[in-house]
Amino acid sequence: MRLYALGGLLYILSVVPVGGWAASSKPCPLKVKETIIPPRGWQQHGVPPPDHRIVLRIGLPQPNFHVLEKHLYEVSDPYHHRYGTHLSKEETERLVAPHQESVDAVDEWLESHGIKQSDLVRSPAKDWVTLTIPISLAEKMLGTKYSVWKHVDGDEIVRTTSYSLPEDLYDHIDLVQPTTMFGRFKRNKSTIVWLDQKEAPQTQNFKATVKSGPGATVDPSCNRTITISCLQQLYNAVGYVPKAKGNSIGITGYLEEFANIQDLQSFYADQRPDALNSTFKFLSVKGGLNSQNLSEAGAEAGLDVQFAFGLSHPIPATFYSTAGSPPFKPDTLTPEDTNEPYTDWLDFVLSRDDTPLTISTSYGDDEQTVPESFARRACAGFAQLGVRGTSLMFSSGDGGVGDNDPNPATQQCFTNDGRNVTRFIPSFPASCPFVTVVGGTTGVPEVAVSRFFSGGGFSDYFARPAYQQRVVEQYLAALPEGTYNGLFNRAGRAYPDVSAQSDRYRIFLSGRPVLIGGTSASSPAFAGIVALLNDVRLSRGQPPLGFLNPLLYSKAVSGFNDITIGHNSGCGTTGFNATKGWDPVTGLGTPNFGKLKNLI
Structure with missing residues (x-):
């Protein structure tokens, strides 16, 4: 356990790993992370070239987000004694940071696919990792196949309807996108x-x-x-x-x-x-x-x-x-x-x-x-x-x-x-x-x-x-x-x-x-x-x-x-x-x- 003082209050933050990660000479079995049905209006239209590059964002768990949410409601409640005592950027980042075990597990996984630390962009809290890779490598890492999807209005995107992660990594990653995101941000x-x-x-x-x-x-x-x-x-x-x-x-x-x-x-x-x-x-x-x-x-x-x-x-x-x-x-x-x-x-x-x-x-x-x-x-x-x-x-x-x-x-x-x-x-x-x-x-x-x-x-x-x-x-x-x-x-x-x-x-x-x-x-x-x-x-x-x-x-x-x-x-x-x-x-x-x- 780790004690963390913030805003005059003392909080206990969990530091128990959410899963294990151990190096193994055998490939770890894949487990489906997310599957969706494509929204209305989208149809498969082809296959992207293997060298098509995609910007992947990997979201690591935020195990103490519930503590941040508690702070949010306290500092936003006009009848609470902490009203208006907003947190600093650094205090906020500490509350959304993933466990180090998750950071290490994801790094090891990426390294196993030839992705170096210099290829990664991390958010200040280390809860997001961003990398740009060929779609052929993304497919291998995620056990999936991407397609070109076309909307009835003419828009096209490269997406998949399902992706997987190694079982030992499953609890160390919340999501990977773009994979199943078919939103038409407008x-x-x-x-x-x-x-x-x-x-x-x-x-x-x-x-x-x-x-x-x-x-x-x-x-x-x-x-x-x-x-x-x-x-x-x-x-x-x-x-x-x-x-x-x-x-x-x-x-x-x-x-x-x-x-x-x-x-x-x-x-x-x-x-x-x-x-x-x-x-x-x-x-x-x-x-x-x-x-x-x-x-x-x-x-x-x-x-x-x-x-x-x-x-x-x-x-x-x-x-x-x-x-x-x-x-x-x-x-x-x-x-x-x-x-x-x-x-x-x-x-x-x-x-x-x-x-x-x-x-x-x-x-x-x-x-x-x-x-x-x-x-x-x-x-x-x-x-x-x-x-x-x-x-x-x-x-x-x-x-x-x-x-x-x-x-x-x-x-x-x-x-x-x-x-x-x-x-x-x-x-x-x-x-x-x-x-x-x-x-x-x-x-x-x-x-x-x-x-x-x-x-x-x-x-x-x-x-x-x-x-x-x-x-x-x-x-x-x-x-x-x-x-x-x-x-x-x-x-x-x-x-x-x-x-x-x-x-x-x-x-x-x-x-x-x-x-x-x-x-x-x-x-x-x-x-x-x-x-x-x-x-x-x-x-x-x-x-x-x-x-x-x-x-x-x-x-x-x-x-x-x-x-x-x-x-x-x-x-x-x-x-x-x-x-x-x-x-x-x-x-x-x-x-x-x-x-x-x-x-x-």
């Missing part, structure tokens, strides 16, 4: 309306007001176009000027979505003139670019940085661009197959000390296309950021309870377990209990968004966390008996947690004003409000908010505008309804900054 849907400059309504031209709630008024133009001013009015943040030192906000960019600085300046001139000539810090992940060619400006990236950074100005801002545009197409122009890029981003930020205090992401997968082992490890990475004091926001998606395609022939609401039965399809990372998920609203007064449908539902992988148990049970108890029996997991982590406006945001794209919508808009908007709340705490000498959910569902619950109208259609149903209190359409509701800054 931006959440965005609806764009192109406008001529003269057609785009300007908020300041409207003098009348409309009610947004008790005692609140909002410019009527906000029913047609959402601007920074509209969000400040809707969410009771008019006139607040951030002033604390040490604050920060970040946006993640993927799939070659570039944040154009010229568009940002045009946006600032249009809606936030006091921010003119300010910009963001750009960080490249795995060679990610941020082209400033106006013709390559990304709608998603532009939306995210313009509203998150515009709403939170002058808080220092960072934009991450992570290389890679999966699903991968195996051709001579892309000689290496890689993992889903949000894990590359996680590797990057977890290795640094300068992670922003607030981060928003508008990308995700269908949960069932992500192997559960992979989803749990990625979710554990988000927990590490939370315990270090970072608030993570993810958009809930725009497919309602799974797929708002009205055509039953093309709907994707079916299980991947071989039965192909109808099922609501939760999203990941939205289903991870260690992130804050943002749904969508529209109009004044606000209702659940209706031009597309706010993603929401219940995870099939993650159990419902204690922080939301009471409100979710209340919602489920009020459902008419038999509602959607068998279509969702009543015991799963429920989402979204909160919501914000998600339709007809006015941004600048490639030099022109456009209107854009989706929960891709609501997440950066909510992140902007969180950055302002962090300013409130930092200006009073208090620590940042960090992982938000235990606070949101308890002390801060009265700081939200309850949304009670609307639903989130999908899978041939009308989905769930927005109701009084929490619901799987708009969560707890939209933020009231004026109330929240007093509550925190």
